[in-house]
Amino acid sequence: MTVLQFWNEYLAKTGQKPQDAVYNGELCFEDSGWTGQSQLNLVLGEKKTAIFTPFPSFEINREKLPVAGEVYVVEDTQENPCAVIRVKDVKIIPFSQISWELAQQDGEDETLEAWQEKERDFFEEEADLCGFDFDEEMSVVCEIFELVYKKN
Numbered sequence: 001m002t003v004l005q006f007w008n009e010y011l012a013k014t015g016q017k018p019q020d021a022v023y024n025g026e027l028c029f030e031d032s033g034w035t036g037q038s039q040l041n042l043v044l045g046e047k048k049t050a051i052f053t054p055f056p057s058f059e060i061n062r063e064k065l066p067v068a069g070e071v072y073v074v075e076d077t078q079e080n081p082c083a084v085i086r087v088k089d090v091k092i093i094p095f096s097q098i099s100w101e102l103a104q105q106d107g108e109d110e111t112l113e114a115w116q117e118k119e120r121d122f123f124e125e126e127a128d129l130c131g132f133d134f135d136e137e138m139s140v141v142c143e144i145f146e147l148v149y150k151k152n
């Protein structure tokens with residue numbers, strides 16, 4: 001099934017009219033492999049309801065910051081559409097000030113310290129790829145989202 005077919009199925013099953021629904025693009029939670037599938041499973045199980053991205057990544061890649069209300073089709077690692085999510089809120093917070101309450105929405109870790117360690121590793125890799133330096137006071141874009149539709 002193509003993304004367009006999936007989007008049209010979503011509109012039909014939710015009773016939305018195409019002119020009233022804004023499609024903002026596709027989203028995949030990892031590039032490939034087991035990690036991506038586990039992230040997707042957390043989204044589909046509604047355990048993962050947040051995405052955390054270093055703010056400099058948006059600047060360097062000249063990407064627009066996400067906005068509440070945006071809707072994305074979530075794809076699996078094989079680019080098959082499988083869900084639709086809606087951004088509920090966007091917060092920009094220094095890494096060091098992200099609370100456990102917010103970090104829990106990532107859906108994976110048992111403690112704030114475990115989440116920070118995992119994210120620190122991810123952000124350092126992202127920093128190396130994009131050409132910025134990670135530090136604890138770096139701003140992080142926190143997208144809070146909700147699952148609004150998933151393939152049966």
